[in-house]
């Protein structure tokens with residue numbers, strides 16, 4: 779592979795093992811985020827039925843705060859966790875806005 783620099787056999791083996799691990803963890807990440815968005819979808823239906831806006835800034839502040847604390851325990855920077863959770867939140871709002879539009883027949 780042109781992207782893989784030459785390495786001694788033992789470290790090449792380690793590289794391959796760690797890349798396999800990463801591939802598996804990335805798949806689990808997508809499954810977990812997908813599962814999270816299934817719950818978001820259900821919340822979106824509830825909000826649409828009850829005329830509650832998708833964006834709940836106070837709730838998201840709590841979500842972010844908990845994630846920053848959990849991330850710090852895993853050695854992740856608050857900045858990284860904030861960017862990642864903002865991206866997830868943006869996807870949640872896309873999903874909930876879509877549900878809202880469908881529910882109100884637009």
Ligand SMILES: O=C(O)C(=O)C[C@]1(C(=O)O)C=C[C@@H](O)C=C1
Pocket residue numbers: 818821822832833834835837838841866867870871874
């Ligand atoms: O808790 C909610 O009300 C949600 O819809 C979940 C969620 C999230 O993804 O964490 C999404 C949108 C809101 O702005 C707040 C939080």
